[in-house]
Structure formats: C-alpha cells, structure tokens
Amino acid sequence: MxxxxxxxxxxxxxxxxxxxxxxxxxxxxxxxxxxxxxxxxxxxxxxxxxxxxxxxxxxxxxxxxxxxxxxxxxxxxxxxxxxxxxxxxxxxxxxxxxxxxxxxxxxxxxxxxxxxxxxxxxxxEPVSNVMVTSSSTELAEFSSVSLSCSSSGSSLSFLWLNSSSEVTGSDRVQITDGGSTLTIVNVTRYDQGPFRCRVSNPVSEGTSDPVTLTINFLEAQQLKMEPEVTGYLGEEVTLRYQFIPGPKDDIISQVQWKLKTPEGEEITIIVSREGLGAEGLGSEGLHILAKIITAGLFVLIVGTMLATTLFIIRKRYGPVPSD
CATH class of the missing domain: 2.60.40.10 (Immunoglobulins)
Structure with a gap:
C-alpha cells in the first residue's frame, strides 16, 4: 500500500x-x-x-x-x-x-x-480600380473645383491627399458624399496638387493616380483705386479700379470685393467680368461697374494685389443736377 x-x-x-x-x-x-x-x-x-x-x-x-x-x-x-x-x-x-x-x-x-x-x-470585397475625376483641371484663381473618387470594393473609407498631406475640411474645402467628393472654392495657387484619393477597408487599400490642377493666377504690376469716393443717397455710383497687367498679359477673369460696413459687418462678393459690364482691356486694364447701396470700406482683391477705397454716402439737398 x-x-x-x-x-x-x-x-x-x-x-x-x-x-x-x-x-x-x-x-x-x-x-x-x-x-x-x-x-x-x-x-x-x-x-x-x-x-x-x-x-x-x-x-x-x-x-x-x-x-x-x-x-x-x-x-x-x-x-x-x-x-x-x-x-x-x-x-x-x-x-x-x-x-x-x-x-x-x-x-x-x-x-x-x-x-x-x-x-x-x-x-x-477588396479595394480596386481607385480613380479620381475632376470637374476641371485648368482653373482661374478664385474659381471652384470638385474632385470625385470612385472605387470597387465594400465598406469603403476615403482619404484625400494633397501631395503627401491629408486634406481636411475648412471654410474653403468641403468633403462630402461619405468622403468621396472633394470640393474647393476660391482656389489659390497652393491648390494645384497633385491630389490623390486613398481608399481602404479592413482588408485592403488602394490609391489613385495623381491629378494636378493648373491654376491661372494673376501677376499684376499695379492695382489702383481712388482712396475715397462720395455718393449721394438714392443715386447710382460706380466704383472704378485700374488693373495694369504684368509681363504675361494676364487677363482678369474674376475679382473679389469685400465690404466692411461701419457696423462691423463684412460682406464678401465675387464679381466676374461676365457678370458686370467691362470697359476696356487695353493699356488701361479692366474696369468693373458696381452699384453701391451702403457705406463702408471696400477692399478689392485681384490675384495677389489688394486695393481699398472708402465709400461715403451723403444726403443731397436741393434739386438733382442734370447731365
């Protein structure tokens, strides 16, 4: 035992x-x-x-x-x-x-x-056939562009790259349609790319070929405006500017106006040459006609150039002078 x-x-x-x-x-x-x-x-x-x-x-x-x-x-x-x-x-x-x-x-x-x-x-389903299409690849500065990303696969996630940097949403940049659409408003010379779309799911990923945008920006020599303009209440007033092109004979396709009112409000208006009457494009440059209905400081941006004019409204007493 x-x-x-x-x-x-x-x-x-x-x-x-x-x-x-x-x-x-x-x-x-x-x-x-x-x-x-x-x-x-x-x-x-x-x-x-x-x-x-x-x-x-x-x-x-x-x-x-x-x-x-x-x-x-x-x-x-x-x-x-x-x-x-x-x-x-x-x-x-x-x-x-x-x-x-x-x-x-x-x-x-x-x-x-x-x-x-x-x-x-x-x-x-694995990611495959990643492709980016653009609404336009040649743009004027301050215009807008949309890039769309398509891909085969299931449960897809989208990431946009500008060169090697991730693109995120901002006031100018909108990412919609589940991340597959990238829209840029008021494009600048820094928005040329190349842009790529990276698509992934838990088992695979793929990246599109690069898309590069051509931004036609302005290189002006001079932008002139009168420092102060006076208008009378109820009458039409024209703000004029003179743009003298640079050596590349740049053509103004779009300008940007900003109005800063005495109350502190800021109004941004994009005015294209086609939207308003254009006077002359020769040596005197391009003149834009604008109807002003309020007083304040007007800021004009053409390409990289900036000019300002102070618009003052007065009340007229007596008869309106005839032409």
Missing part, C-alpha cells in the same frame, strides 16, 4: 495541470476580417498535448463541420475546409460575402466538460 500511494498522487497531479482549452474568448480569437476569394484561420488555443473526443463547428445555427474519429464537413463545405486535429482549429477557403457572420465551436476533451467559443467573421 505504501508503494502505490506516490503513483496515485502523481496521476492526480498530471490530471489537474492539463486543463485543456481556456474559457470564453480564449477558445477563439476576437473578430476576424478576410477578403473575398481568400481564406481565414479560426485558431483555437488548447494546452499543448490536449486531445479531443469531438469537435463541432457552426456558422450561425448551421453545422459546417463535425469531427468524431472521422471528418464530417457539411454540404457545400467539402472542398473549403481544412481541420487541424492537433488544435481543433479550422481553415475556411474561397470566401464569399455570404460567409460573413457568427462562428462557434464546441470542443469536448476526454473526461472534461465541453469548451465553447465563438467569434465573428466579416468578409470584404
């Missing part, structure tokens, strides 16, 4: 130090992502050397594989599953979008209670 007791103690010690699989999340990994046409490994984590009496894998409520001495893959899974007896793990191949969902396993080691596990698989 005394000689058998150490053997019994040793056998009991071996039994409690080989517990088999861990509980819960340890049996299967957290959620998995995979690409259409690819494969995924559902890896279990048993203690090395553990054997199994039976293993059952399910997709939702459907049995897809059962091992109990022999392998029993379900119909439709015969050529898609590889079972690893040493760990109870399962590889699933030739994935389709319909393979997305909840997977569970029940592993029964000899003489022990079942060890369950579950996880989720999400299958995505």
């Amino acid at each position: 005394t000689s058998s007791r150490p053997l019994l103690v040793l056998l009991w010690f071996i039994h409690v130090t080989i517990p088999g699989l861990t509980e819960g999340a340890g049996v299967l990994p957290d959620g998995l992502n995979a690409a259409v046409g690819g494969k995924v490994m559902f890896t279990t984590t048993p203690t090395p050397g553990t054997t199994f009496q039976s293993v059952n894998w399910k997709f939702g409520a459907k049995d897809i594989f059962t091992w109990n001495v022999n392998n029993f893959p379900a119909l439709g899974y015969e050529d898609r599953i590889t079972f690893f007896l040493s760990t109870g793990s399962l590889e699933l191949r030739n994935l389709a979008l319909t393979d997305s969902g909840e997977y569970s396993v029940t592993i029964v080691p000899p003489g022990e209670r079942p060890q369950p596990g579950n996880t989720r698989l999400d299958v995505y």
Whole structure:
C-alpha cells in the first residue's frame, strides 16, 4: 500500500495541470476580417498535448463541420475546409460575402466538460480600380473645383491627399458624399496638387493616380483705386479700379470685393467680368461697374494685389443736377 500511494498522487497531479482549452474568448480569437476569394484561420488555443473526443463547428445555427474519429464537413463545405486535429482549429477557403457572420465551436476533451467559443467573421470585397475625376483641371484663381473618387470594393473609407498631406475640411474645402467628393472654392495657387484619393477597408487599400490642377493666377504690376469716393443717397455710383497687367498679359477673369460696413459687418462678393459690364482691356486694364447701396470700406482683391477705397454716402439737398 505504501508503494502505490506516490503513483496515485502523481496521476492526480498530471490530471489537474492539463486543463485543456481556456474559457470564453480564449477558445477563439476576437473578430476576424478576410477578403473575398481568400481564406481565414479560426485558431483555437488548447494546452499543448490536449486531445479531443469531438469537435463541432457552426456558422450561425448551421453545422459546417463535425469531427468524431472521422471528418464530417457539411454540404457545400467539402472542398473549403481544412481541420487541424492537433488544435481543433479550422481553415475556411474561397470566401464569399455570404460567409460573413457568427462562428462557434464546441470542443469536448476526454473526461472534461465541453469548451465553447465563438467569434465573428466579416468578409470584404477588396479595394480596386481607385480613380479620381475632376470637374476641371485648368482653373482661374478664385474659381471652384470638385474632385470625385470612385472605387470597387465594400465598406469603403476615403482619404484625400494633397501631395503627401491629408486634406481636411475648412471654410474653403468641403468633403462630402461619405468622403468621396472633394470640393474647393476660391482656389489659390497652393491648390494645384497633385491630389490623390486613398481608399481602404479592413482588408485592403488602394490609391489613385495623381491629378494636378493648373491654376491661372494673376501677376499684376499695379492695382489702383481712388482712396475715397462720395455718393449721394438714392443715386447710382460706380466704383472704378485700374488693373495694369504684368509681363504675361494676364487677363482678369474674376475679382473679389469685400465690404466692411461701419457696423462691423463684412460682406464678401465675387464679381466676374461676365457678370458686370467691362470697359476696356487695353493699356488701361479692366474696369468693373458696381452699384453701391451702403457705406463702408471696400477692399478689392485681384490675384495677389489688394486695393481699398472708402465709400461715403451723403444726403443731397436741393434739386438733382442734370447731365
């Protein structure tokens, strides 16, 4: 009797130090992502050397594989599953979008209670054919442009790059349509790009070819306005400016007016040459006619040049002089 007791103690010690699989999340990994046409490994984590009496894998409520001495893959899974007896793990191949969902396993080691596990698989169409189209690639300074990004794939995220820097939204920059459309208003010479669109999902990413914009900006030698203009209440007044082109014979296609009223309000108006009457484009430059209905400081921006004029309104007494 005394000689058998150490053997019994040793056998009991071996039994409690080989517990088999861990509980819960340890049996299967957290959620998995995979690409259409690819494969995924559902890896279990048993203690090395553990054997199994039976293993059952399910997709939702459907049995897809059962091992109990022999392998029993379900119909439709015969050529898609590889079972690893040493760990109870399962590889699933030739994935389709319909393979997305909840997977569970029940592993029964000899003489022990079942060890369950579950996880989720999400299958995505890989990103491909990323392309950027532009509403225009040759623009006048202060005009607007929209860039659209298209791509094949599922669950797509979009990121815009100007050279190597990420483009973010601002007063001039709008990112809409889930991130696939980039709109820039009042373009400047710093908006030439090259612009790229980077598209990604949990399993892949792709980047478009670069799109470079040509910004025709003005390099004026002179921009002149009268420092002060007086108008009379109820009468039409014309603010004039003189733009003397630079050596490139720049053409004014658009100018920007800003009105700062005495009350502190600032009004920005974009006035194109086509929108108002144009007088002369020769050596005297381009003249814009504007109807002014309020007083304040007018700021005129043409390309990189800036000029101001103070508009004062007075009330006229007596008859209006005839022409």
